[in-house]
Amino acid sequence: IRNGGKSDSVNGHKSGSNQSPSLKSDLISPTMFNLKTLKLKTKQQELLIRVTILCLVYVLAFITRLFSVLRYESMIHEFDPCFNYRTTLFLTQKGFYGFWNWFDSESWYPLGRIIGDTLYPGLMVTAALMYWTLRFLRFAVHIREVCVLGAPFFASNTTLVAYFFGKEIGDLGFRGRPCGSCTDSDLPWLHLEIRSYDNEGVAIFALLLTFYLFVKAVNTGSLAWALASAFGYFYMVSAWGGYVFIINLVPLYVMVLLITGRYSMRLYVAYNCMYVLGMLLAMQIRFVGFQHVQSGEHMAAMGVFFLLQVFYFLDWVKHMLSDTKLFQAFLRITVTTAVVVGVVALGALQLGISHHGRAASTLLLDPTYAKDHIPIIASVSEHQPTAWSSFMFDFHSLLFLFPAGLYFCFKRLSDATIFLVMYGLTSMYFAGVMVRLILVATPAVCLISAIAVSATIKNLTRLVRAKNKVPSTGSSKGASSTKSSSKASLDQSLPFQRNGAIALLVGAFYLLSKYATHCTWVTSEAYSSPSIVLAARGAYGNRVIFYDYREAYFWLRQNTPPDAKVMSWWDYGYQITAMGNRTVIVDNNTWNNTHIATVGRAMSSYEDEAYEIMRSLDVDYVLVVFGGVTGYSSDDINKFLWMVRIGGGVFPVIKEPDYLVNGEYRVDKGAAPKMLNCLMYKLSYYRFGELMTEYGKPPGYDRARGVEIGNKDVKLEYLEEVFTTSNWIVRIYKVKPPNNRW
C-alpha cells in the first residue's frame, strides 16, 4: 500500500514510473512530461528554452507588422515604397543589366532620371532574389506580396541578429539564460517604424549585422569574421544612405580603444581588413562612387586607417628595440620626416578632397543649417528635430532602462560593451536631431536596456535562489562561533531579502508586459495605417475609409492619354508614376531643386503666369490634394507655404510676405490678395464656395483650416476641372491648349 500511495503522489517527479501504472498516473504523467521527465541536463534545458523563445520572438516580430495587411489589404503604402516597388518590378521584368542601366523618362519631365546611378539597389535586389528563389521552388507568388511581406521578414531577421549580438556582448559577463531571454523579449518591439517597403527595412538589418560581425571580428581577431563584416558593410551601403553612420562610428570606436589603451592585435586585423575590403566593395555601388576617398564624411575612416598603421608600426619597433633611449631617437627622426611628408601631402591633396559633405550630414551636425540654406530638406517632416513625446511614444520603458543599461555596461567594460555604449550614445544624439533616425537608435537602446533588465533579473534570481543553500551549509559546518553567528544573521535577514527580491521580480515582469502591450498598441494604431487609404470615424463611430487617392490615380490611368504629363507637388510623384502610370514633372527623389522650385513658382503665381510656366513644361494635367471637405490636414494648402519658400529660394519674384497677413497664414476674407488669387488657391477651392460642408456653417467652410474661405467665386481661364474624387480629396485639372490665333 505504501508503494502504491507513493507512486500516485510522486508520479510528477518520477519519469514514467516503471511500476504498474494506475489510471491516474497515465493521465497526469503526459502533462508532466516535458522538462523534468526528459531528465535533461541543465545545459540542454537551457538550449531548449532558448530555441523556443527565439522561435516565438521570430514569429512575433513578423506578425506584429501585419496589422495593415490584415485590416486593409496587401498593398504598398506611403510614397517611397511605391518607387521601390516600381523599380523592383522593373528588375524582375528586365533583369539585372536592364535595371542597372535604366534611364527613366517617366519622371522629372523633361530631364528624366538615371535610375541605375541614383538609387541604392540593396532593397530591390533582395526582394528580387527572394522572388526568384520562391519562383524557383515553384511558389507562384506575385512580386507585390514579396515586397509587402519582405519588411516584416527582415524585421524578424533583425531580431535574430540582435539576439546574437546580445550574446556576443553578454557572454563575457552575464549568465546565458537571463540575458538571452531578456534580449529576446525586448527585440520584437525593435523597429516600430519598419512597416513599409522602404530602404530602412533592410538597412537596419544590415546595420546590426555589420556591427555584430565587426564586434565578433574584434573579439576573435579572425580575418574570416572581418571579411564577413566587410560584406555586411557592403550590404548596408547598397541599402541605405545611412551607411555613413557605420563608416564613422567604427573608426571612432577604434580611436576610443586606442586612447584608452585597450588596443590589441585583434583590433588591427579586424579594422584593416574590414576597412580596405569594405571600402572597395562599397565603391562598386555607382550611387556611392568615389565618395569613400573624396568626401569629407568618409575621411575619418581613412585617417584612422593611416593612424593605425603608424601606431602599430611604432609599437612593433618599440618591441624590437629593447632600449628606450634608442626608441626615443627613432621617434625623433620619424616624427620630423613624417611632419615634412605630411605637409607636402596636404598641399597635394587640397586639390582632390571636397570639403562639403552632403547636406543631410551637415544638417546632423548643425540642425539649423537647412532652414537657412536648403528649404527642401527643412520641409520634410521626417527631418525635424525630435520632441520628447516622440521618444516616449516610441521607446516607453526603454527610456529609463537605457541609462541603467549604460551603467551596467560600464561596470563590465570590455571591447564589445564599449562598442555598444558608443553606438548607443551617438545614435541617441542623432535621433534627437532628426526624427527619422530614431530607427537607427532603436537597436542600441533595446540592447542596452536588455542588459539592464538581464543584470537586474540575474541579481534578483540569485537572491531568490540563495536561501536554499545557506541553511544546509550553516548546519553542516560546525565551525567557529563567529562564522556561525554571521551565517545566522544572514539567515535572519534573508527572508525579507527573498520576499523583496520576489516582489521586485514580479514588478519587473509587470513592467515588461506593460511595455509589450504599449508597443503592440502603438504598432496597431500609429504605424499601421497606409497613408494611401485614409480612415476616420464616421458620425456613428463606425470606421469610414477614404479611397480617394486610389480613385484619382486609377482615373488618371484610364482616362488620360498615355503620354500625358502631370504636374503636382513632389510628394505625390512616386505614387502617380507607380499607380497612375503617367509621366510626372517632379517626384519624391527631390534631386533637382530648381525643377521643384519651378513647380512651386507655378503653384504660387497668378493663373496667367502659371499658364506660361505650364506650357513651357508641356504640362497636360495638374493634380492637387485638398482636405477642406473631409478635414484632412496634410493637403496642399497646408503645404503651400513650403511651395512658396522653395520657389522663392530660386526665383526671387516669389516673396513669402506677399501671401501672409501680419505674418499670419490665412485663407479667409482677411487673406492677402495674392493668396486669394494664386493658382493653388483657385485649384483647391474651385466650386467649393457653393458646397455645404458642415451643418450650421455657411457654404464654403473649410474644415481643415476651420474658416470660411475668402474668395468663393473662383473662375478658371486656362484650366478646366476634369475630375474630383468623391470626398474632394484629390482634384485633377486639365490644362487647356492655347486659343487659336486670329
Add this chain to the structure above:
Amino acid sequence: MARTTTKDAQDLFHSLRSAYASTPTNLKIIDLYVMFAVFTALIQVAYMAIVGSFPFNSFLSGVLSCIGTAVLAVCLRIQVNKENKEFKDLPPERAFADFVLCNLVLHLVIMNFLG
C-alpha cells in the same frame, strides 16, 4: 647636436638590424612581400602624378589592390608570429587560408572595379 643625432641614428640602425636578423624566415618572407606591394603602390602613385588621374577607378583599384594585399599580409604576419600571445591557438594553416580567401575577394572586386 647633429653629431649626437647621427650617432644615435647609427646606433638605432645597428640595433634595429640586429633585432630584425633574429626574426624567423617565414616572417621575413612576408615582410618582403609587404615591401614589394607598397613599392608597387608607390610606383602607381608616381605614374598617376605624371599622367593624371583619369580614369580614376582604374587608379584606385590598382593602388588599393596593392595596399590591400600589403595590409592582409601584415595581418597574416601578426597571426602567424609565435610571439603574439593572442593568436597562439590559431593554427598557421587557418591563418593562411583566411589570407588566401580575403585576397581572392579583394582581387575579384579589383577586377570588377578596374573598368
